[in-house]
Amino acid sequence: MREILGLYNYWVVIFLMMTGFYVVIARRNLIKKVIGLNIFQISVFLLYITMGKVTGGTAPILPARHFTTGEEFQTFSNPLPSVLILTAIVVGVATTAMALALIVRIHEAYGTIEEDEILAQDREQ
Amino acid sequence: MKQHAILRVTSKVLIPYILLFALYVQFHGDYGPGGGFQAGVIFAAGIILYGLVFGLNAARIIAPPSVLERLIALGVLIYTGTGVATMLAGGNFLDYTVLQYGVFDGTVLADHLPQGQHLGILLVELGVGITVAAVMILIFYSFAGRERSR
Amino acid sequence: MSLTDVATQIIVILLLALLVGTATTIVRMRDLWAAVMLTGIFSFLGACWMLILDAPDVAFTEAAVGAGIATVLMLATLALTSREAKPPPEFPILPILVVFMAGAALVFGTFDMPHFGDPSAPAHTHVMSEYMNDTVPDVRQSAAHRDKTHDEHDDSQHSVAHHGVGVPNIITSVLASYRGYDTLGETVVIFTAGIGVLLLLRGRRERRDVEEDEG
Numbered sequence: 141m142r143e144i145l146g147l148y149n150y151w152v153v154i155f156l157m158m159t160g161f162y163v164v165i166a167r168r169n170l171i172k173k174v175i176g177l178n179i180f181q182i183s184v185f186l187l188y189i190t191m192g193k194v195t196g197g198t199a200p201i202l203p204a205r206h207f208t209t210g211e212e213f214q215t216f217s218n219p220l221p222s223v224l225i226l227t228a229i230v231v232g233v234a235t236t237a238m239a240l241a242l243i244v245r246i247h248e249a250y251g252t253i254e255e256d257e258i259l260a261q262d263r264e265q
Numbered sequence: 266m267k268q269h270a271i272l273r274v275t276s277k278v279l280i281p282y283i284l285l286f287a288l289y290v291q292f293h294g295d296y297g298p299g300g301g302f303q304a305g306v307i308f309a310a311g312i313i314l315y316g317l318v319f320g321l322n323a324a325r326i327i328a329p330p331s332v333l334e335r336l337i338a339l340g341v342l343i344y345t346g347t348g349v350a351t352m353l354a355g356g357n358f359l360d361y362t363v364l365q366y367g368v369f370d371g372t373v374l375a376d377h378l379p380q381g382q383h384l385g386i387l388l389v390e391l392g393v394g395i396t397v398a399a400v401m402i403l404i405f406y407s408f409a410g411r412e413r414s415r
Numbered sequence: 416m417s418l419t420d421v422a423t424q425i426i427v428i429l430l431l432a433l434l435v436g437t438a439t440t441i442v443r444m445r446d447l448w449a450a451v452m453l454t455g456i457f458s459f460l461g462a463c464w465m466l467i468l469d470a471p472d473v474a475f476t477e478a479a480v481g482a483g484i485a486t487v488l489m490l491a492t493l494a495l496t497s498r499e500a501k502p503p504p505e506f507p508i509l510p511i512l513v514v515f516m517a518g519a520a521l522v523f524g525t526f527d528m529p530h531f532g533d534p535s536a537p538a539h540t541h542v543m544s545e546y547m548n549d550t551v552p553d554v555r556q557s558a559a560h561r562d563k564t565h566d567e568h569d570d571s572q573h574s575v576a577h578h579g580v581g582v583p584n585i586i587t588s589v590l591a592s593y594r595g596y597d598t599l600g601e602t603v604v605i606f607t608a609g610i611g612v613l614l615l616l617r618g619r620r621e622r623r624d625v626e627e628d629e630g
Contacts, residue, residue, distance in 0.1 A: 145530075156438050166507040175454050194532055201583060218539050221538070299587075340606075359595035383582060386587060407616035
């Protein structure tokens, strides 16, 4: 029981990660693959953020007072995962845009975004 | 979207506040949640909303692509420029502590500008915000401005 | 356990159930338009959980990026390509096997991880305490600190660790000051990605005049 209460956050995140992973390897539609990558990416973000949480802590912005009792917080959650993920999110959307741009060009060149059809066209040549 | 009167009116009301909120997030990032990355994205979201509702051409008039292309580079330039400035002031690259001393001594600015680290962080976040906003808006323009192939 | 803690736990469980439900629905979707919308919802739910996990900065970046800009870009891509995905040809036994094995390996790995919210986890005991201790006293006595640093004019070459950054939002101070090089790198990545998209999508197919009612 202690294990479940202490580790459930990782397990949920791993489940989400594997869903994204499955979409990436099992689906042949390129946009679907990008969606899968996005899910995987958000799961990794969540993994980092859950590791930064400290029980009883609050967001690391000072000075922090409790909104009803008014007493000052002494424990704070870890700011480092937030920093890493903050930059990763924006870089992630920039690279997603890059992938989508490539998909648009692939569609213009092949007329399809299904992986197997693209490969078949390549083999014919 | 000429026929969507509600969308046009509500977005007209909302967009100024989205842009204002972006600026708040940008310059209040040292005191509350926020910073260059968030502000850039929120600012871009405001312009993108304008483009979605009023058409790409209208958005291109208020945020011309030629200007945005220069802004992309300007943001990175501000960031690295801050680093070079700290080196010229005698510190390490991006060591903002040196900005506190010597640079503005004896001028009126010395009492009004934020000190050292604070000034450096503001400048760097400004650079990040400009680059992120310009990149996001330009990416939107490139996708929305492309013709369907067949 | 107080009443707010119980309420928070219930909200967290609901959020996680919704996250899992959304993810599994996206897997089964063949209509790409619906899948993209669900991805936006997935991002937003993730952002909600991040807010509960004390990361407000990340949460509203994720809300603006994941539910806003990424969704708009994917919809734009759908408009340029096709909306419907082909049905998967056969029951994909190999991917399922791979995914289950990878998942099992990861779950096995979590048994050595520090428990959720554990204050003595390695992540909270290394450099984090230095960042905190540098910033915390500075902000609480910021005026006194400012006078002090003025007096120490000769110590201007001291590193950040001696003076502290003195910015109330520790996330911003770590992002822009302690890890300034890192953030410079990230900014350059965004710069490069922007240039890359422009190079890929600029050119002869670009529409010069778009109708007023474009949406």
